[in-house]
Amino acid sequence: MYGHTGRCLRVNLSRNDYQIETLPQELMEQYLGGRGLGVKVLFDEIDPRLDPLSEDNKLIFASGPLVGTGAVTGASCNVVTKSALSQTIASAKLRGHFGAELKFAGFDMIIVEGKAERPVILSIADDKIAIQPSLEYWGRTTSETEAMFRAALADKWAGRETYLVSIGPAGENLAAVANVVTDGFLAVGGAGIGAVMGSKNLKAIAVKGNRSVLVADTSRFVQVITTIINKLNSAPLTSQSMSVWGSAFLVRLCYEKGAVPFKNFQTTSFEGLRHVGTEALASAFPLRSRGCFSCPIACIKKSDVQDSRFKGKGMAPTYLAIGALGLNCGITDLTTVGMANIICAEMGLDPIAAGGAVATVMELAEKGLVSKEALKIDMRFGETDHLVTALTLMATKKGHVRRIGRGAKALAEEFGAPELFMGVKGISMAPFDPRALQGMGLHFATSNCGPHHLYAYTFIDELLNVHEPVDPATTEGKPALVKTYQDTTAVTDSLGLCNWPLMGLKFKNFVPMVNSCLGTRLAADDLLLIGERIWNLERLFNQTAGLGVSDDILPGRFIDEPLPAGPAQGQVAGIKEMLPEYYRLRGWDESGTPPRDRLQALGIEDSTNGQDQD
Amino acid sequence: MARIKIDHSRCTGCRHCEIACSLNHVAGTANPRRARIRVFKEGSTYFPTIAGPFVDAACTSKIDVVLGDQTYNMCLVCRASCPEKPFFIEAETGFPLKCDFCGIPPSPSCVRWCNSGALELIED
Ligand code: SF4
Ligand code: SF4
Ligand code: SF4
Numbered sequence: 001m002y003g004h005t006g007r008c009l010r011v012n013l014s015r016n017d018y019q020i021e022t023l024p025q026e027l028m029e030q031y032l033g034g035r036g037l038g039v040k041v042l043f044d045e046i047d048p049r050l051d052p053l054s055e056d057n058k059l060i061f062a063s064g065p066l067v068g069t070g071a072v073t074g075a076s077c078n079v080v081t082k083s084a085l086s087q088t089i090a091s092a093k094l095r096g097h098f099g100a101e102l103k104f105a106g107f108d109m110i111i112v113e114g115k116a117e118r119p120v121i122l123s124i125a126d127d128k129i130a131i132q133p134s135l136e137y138w139g140r141t142t143s144e145t146e147a148m149f150r151a152a153l154a155d156k157w158a159g160r161e162t163y164l165v166s167i168g169p170a171g172e173n174l175a176a177v178a179n180v181v182t183d184g185f186l187a188v189g190g191a192g193i194g195a196v197m198g199s200k201n202l203k204a205i206a207v208k209g210n211r212s213v214l215v216a217d218t219s220r221f222v223q224v225i226t227t228i229i230n231k232l233n234s235a236p237l238t239s240q241s242m243s244v245w246g247s248a249f250l251v252r253l254c255y256e257k258g259a260v261p262f263k264n265f266q267t268t269s270f271e272g273l274r275h276v277g278t279e280a281l282a283s284a285f286p287l288r289s290r291g292c293f294s295c296p297i298a299c300i301k302k303s304d305v306q307d308s309r310f311k312g313k314g315m316a317p318t319y320l321a322i323g324a325l326g327l328n329c330g331i332t333d334l335t336t337v338g339m340a341n342i343i344c345a346e347m348g349l350d351p352i353a354a355g356g357a358v359a360t361v362m363e364l365a366e367k368g369l370v371s372k373e374a375l376k377i378d379m380r381f382g383e384t385d386h387l388v389t390a391l392t393l394m395a396t397k398k399g400h401v402r403r404i405g406r407g408a409k410a411l412a413e414e415f416g417a418p419e420l421f422m423g424v425k426g427i428s429m430a431p432f433d434p435r436a437l438q439g440m441g442l443h444f445a446t447s448n449c450g451p452h453h454l455y456a457y458t459f460i461d462e463l464l465n466v467h468e469p470v471d472p473a474t475t476e477g478k479p480a481l482v483k484t485y486q487d488t489t490a491v492t493d494s495l496g497l498c499n500w501p502l503m504g505l506k507f508k509n510f511v512p513m514v515n516s517c518l519g520t521r522l523a524a525d526d527l528l529l530i531g532e533r534i535w536n537l538e539r540l541f542n543q544t545a546g547l548g549v550s551d552d553i554l555p556g557r558f559i560d561e562p563l564p565a566g567p568a569q570g571q572v573a574g575i576k577e578m579l580p581e582y583y584r585l586r587g588w589d590e591s592g593t594p595p596r597d598r599l600q601a602l603g604i605e606d607s608t609n610g611q612d613q614d
Numbered sequence: 615m616a617r618i619k620i621d622h623s624r625c626t627g628c629r630h631c632e633i634a635c636s637l638n639h640v641a642g643t644a645n646p647r648r649a650r651i652r653v654f655k656e657g658s659t660y661f662p663t664i665a666g667p668f669v670d671a672a673c674t675s676k677i678d679v680v681l682g683d684q685t686y687n688m689c690l691v692c693r694a695s696c697p698e699k700p701f702f703i704e705a706e707t708g709f710p711l712k713c714d715f716c717g718i719p720p721s722p723s724c725v726r727w728c729n730s731g732a733l734e735l736i737e738d
């Protein structure tokens with residue numbers, strides 16, 4: 001078997017035991033691995049209607065078959081569970097080195113079941129597997145947790161080859177907005193998974209391994225990778241923009257299209273762009289480039305924050321941080337954004353969900369719908385201290401965790417203004433205004449894992465015009481664009497690849513890398529069909545969990561309130577005209593349900609999951 | 615003679631060089647522990663370290679080097695395959711690993727896949 005290790009570690013924390021299982025070959029063929037396999041296992045093994053924080057929920061960490069092989073950007077480990085924030089399936093992408101190390105330890109997947117009586121850390125060193133009591137780690141930030149664990153290892157060199165994923169205080173306190181972290185990177189799209197890990201009393205997972213991952217046709221594989229590296233090197237976005245600035249370079253481009261939200265998506269036109277552009281970034285932070293395992297792009301920028309209010313090391317602001325923690329909260333000070341971003345990583349807070357909660361409260365306060373007394377904290381747009389205080393409190397102080405830590409939707413509803421929740425399916429939106437980017441809007445409305453741009457990279461065409469020039473304002477052709485990008489992302493997530501290379505090459509350029517690595521003969525369309533299968537299975541999970549057509553909707557603001565100013569002034573999101581066409585392209589009925597024959601055609605046979613019977 | 619020049623300030627810690635080396639020495643096998651180049655982090659800096667000679671006993675003296683505000687344990691960046699540390703020794707076989715300046719001209723495998731400019735082949 002190539003790429004895959006074929007082994008899965010199943011840990012039951014209630015029983016304090018584990019077993020090593022063999023993964024069925026046909027499942028790996030049908031779902032590839034990573035996200036696809038994780039979704040399949042979760043769908044088969046849990047009732048999608050269950051309470052995400054109950055003992056019966058499962059938490060899956062799955063590395064795709066290309067992870068650890070040296071395939072370009074083959075680093076992702078997907079974290080699949082039922083989200084505590086949204087009631088939908090969650091499939092977050094953990095980057096860095098954890099996913100590859102899991103493969104070197106000889107596992108494609110870890111399934112965590114049950115709930116430990118007291119806090120534990122799961123430690124994996126090849127076949128030496130231990131569920132260790134970890135009371136002394138409880139309450140620690142994620143970087144403290146990693147450092148403590150490494151320092152406590154008997155072999156003083158072992159820590160250098162050990163990689164961890166952990167939760168911070170936010171996950172321990174079951175804040176719905178909590179996420180998981182590895183080496184200072186928050187999982188992408190991980191809102192709602194930190195609390196699931198916390199509910200299991202699982203503080204961290206540590207892995208280290210000495211095993212090999214096998215590659216089918218080495219000489220071809222090596223040749224293909226060299227070609228891909230050269231391609232990425234000759235494309236301006238991957239060799240320059242992303243390598244130098246990380247995704248932060250998108251801020252100006254998005255602003256110029258009127259797509260960056262300001263003050264809880266009230267507008268996309270604001271003063272002070274120069275304070276958040278790349279020049280400001282370079283002068284605020286000494287940037288160090290960091291790559292995930294086997295990534296030639298190295299878009300991750302690390303930095304130190306040295307401020308009278310805060311000192312720390314971590315990720316420098318990305319586009320997402322600048323949008324969600326900065327501009328959408330009315331803040332244009334990059335030092336604050338950098339600080340807030342590091343606090344999120346240390347506390348284990350998802351920046352989109354936590355930033356969304358803060359922005360919502362700020363708008364509630366602006367409209368006089370919430371008082372300082374009601375929340376025991378002051379929050380006003382543009383007030384940097386309010387943001388920083390709120391982030392720390394919502395992760396650490398029980399009272400605040402129960403109020404702000406529940407996320408934007410719960411807050412907007414509690415204070416009588418559900419229309420101020422800027423999100424879909426319970427999850428706050430990534431910082432792109434759907435009125436300016438129609439395709440992104442359709443994706444946000446229909447995404448299985450909530451409105452996150454990294455589950456369909458439509459902006460690569462809508463904003464950056466990499467593969468074809470696409471007018472962001474038109475709704476025409478967008479359903480097809482969205483479907484293709486959604487299915488593509490399901491494939492790359494399942495293989496364990498990052499999507500940023502798509503800024504420099506086409507999806508079909510990945511195909512020879514996949515085939516030479518795995519010894520397969522798949523065509524691009526075969527892979528996309530697998531992507532569609534995964535997308536439909538996730539859809540089925542969400543429908544069984546109780547979601548329906550009314551959940552494929554954008555907040556009213558984007559449909560009824562035209563953008564008040566800026567380059568996209570006057571535009572609204574044309575979601576209602578795009579949705580029927582999108583359903584039709586997916587082969588679903590008008591209520592957005594995949595019919596039985598469509599599922600069968602996709603090879604989803606046992607689509608009832610035994611849930612019809614009970 | 616050609617040399618490999620290492621620029622720590624450019625290394626991104628991606629470890630693509632480790633896999634390049636591993637695949638080149640045992641076909642079909644991706645395994646950083648079998649690579650003759652390893653990348654270790656100390657403070658905020660990554661150190662690509664290329665395996666040198668095998669020694670059967672550790673140095674009797676231990677050395678710390680202070681550069682700026684960071685102290686480095688010399689054993690970490692030392693190139694020897696040495697019993698002091700588990701690197702550059704194959705885990706299963708105990709076989710010592712040493713860089714053999716491999717690869718297809720003009721570049722050794724590790725240099726070819728290093729995209730950051732941290733590894734560079736130079737003539738002197
Ligand atoms: S492009 Fe960025 S996120 Fe993607 S693998 Fe490379 S460093 Fe990681
Ligand atoms: S490939 Fe280059 S940048 Fe990546 S770890 Fe090796 S030396 Fe550093
Ligand atoms: S030159 Fe060859 S043997 Fe030496 S470290 Fe680089 S890839 Fe490995």
